[in-house]
């Protein structure tokens with residue numbers, strides 16, 4: 001026999017006019033009991049829901065702690081807004097990822113100097129000496145560029161940034177760089193160059209307005225291509241390293257976001273970029289360090305004793321290519337995740353068009369440093385390297401007005417100048433004596449503490465003082481006479 005409660009289940013929701021009283025009381029008791037147990041179940045459900053919510057929150061919080069809790073809050077938002085402010089007619093507001101990186105620093109500075117709003121983003125990882133990244137950050141801060149400390153995999157942080165600033169452009173330079181390190185730490189390439197890229201593109205696609213995206217691919221996508229010079233239409237389906245494969249994947253991934261969501265995309269294939277504030281993991285940089293410290297350098301050689309060659313490209317030329325890409329980028333056509341029409345998709349080589357062999361590059365460094373290198377020449381290990389690179393830049397020339405003007409000799413001279421002013425003394429010689437030869441003649445022996453020296457005001461000191469960077473955090477001043485020009489960026493690392 002069904003219970004009353006069960007019976008009631010089948011009663012019409014609007015009961016009839018006449019009711020048996022005893023049955024009604026009985027029913028009320030059961031109804032009351034039923035509703036108590038329902039309430040109990042509801043309460044249990046609510047408790048479970050609250051517990052689930054709280055544990056989810058703590059998961060999310062610990063997640064954001066993992067990425068870095070260094071973002072958020074009223075002050076932070078104020079800094080982001082102020083950094084994004086545009087100071088020229090029809091200027092851009094640009095999110096520069098990897099802003100504390102080599103290319104990111106230079107591009108951020110160039111954009112800010114011409115009046116664009118720039119917000120940097122960087123996770124300050126320790127792939128190479130983070131103090132160099134901090135130094136670049138401080139230099140950018142002295143130009144009122146704020147760098148958000150965060151990871152491009154942090155979707156919440158990105159959503160917040162896009163909520164605060166309607167970015168017109170994203171200059172995406174954050175990446176796991178380095179060709180040979182991919183054998184040591186393959187997952188870091190997938191994390192940054194694939195997962196991070198997708199997270200960033202998701203944020204761009206959802207935002208309204210959608211920004212135009214310009215991002216760093218790599219000459220390494222040409223892989224085993226033997227046809228020279230490399231043109232954008234050449235084969236790129238035979239990468240020689242996982243690094244190259246992730247950059248190639250990036251080109252395909254950005255294409256899908258262009259196709260489905262109407263994001264305007266420009267991919268730039270950089271050719272071995274070098275210069276001041278460069279990356280210590282790159283050959284020209286580590287060779288300089290070793291040569292100055294009297295340590296040997298290893299020079300790879302290809303099969304049949306062939307010398308390896310690179311189309312080394314100076315940073316200022318690359319910056320011009322990046323800025324030209326931003327200037328010529330058309331608007332994205334979608335908004336809030338919906339495509340409204342076909343959008344621009346471009347890929348350009350940014351190279352120098354004149355490859356130089358690695359031994360020749362070493363020769364230039366020896367001349368600049370006035371020190372002979374101790375060379376170990378070995379056969380190129382199977383580590384992802386390619387024998388040569390050589391860019392055809394006619395596309396970039398035509399569409400971006402890209403024209404590289406710095407040869408390796410001139411570029412390395414500027415790099416060495418910076419290197420010595422940044423890292424200080426070597427072989428008992430001061431930076432100044434390297435830069436100015438015999439002109440250093442008078443020494444005042446005065447020691448002065450500076451936090452940060454940069455810009456015109458301080459550079460004016462140059463008329464009277466040479467300021468030599470000491471890596472200990474102290475700057476020493478030397479009287480060198482009025483006629484000497486002073487390098488314009490001097491930085492005291494924290």
Ligand SMILES: O=C(O)[C@H]1O[C@H](OP(=O)(O)OP(=O)(O)OC[C@H]2O[C@@H](n3ccc(=O)[nH]c3=O)[C@H](O)[C@@H]2O)[C@H](O)[C@@H](O)[C@@H]1O
Pocket residue numbers: 177178179217218219220221270271272273281282283284298299300301308309310358385
């Ligand atoms: O253009 C590019 O696509 C790439 O350029 C560089 O990669 P790579 O050209 O290999 O630059 P380096 O690591 O500075 O090597 C330059 C040359 O020096 C050689 N090398 C490197 C290191 C070493 O100890 N000895 C040596 O002979 C390499 O084989 C290569 O031929 C960057 O490191 C990559 O991030 C970038 O994507």
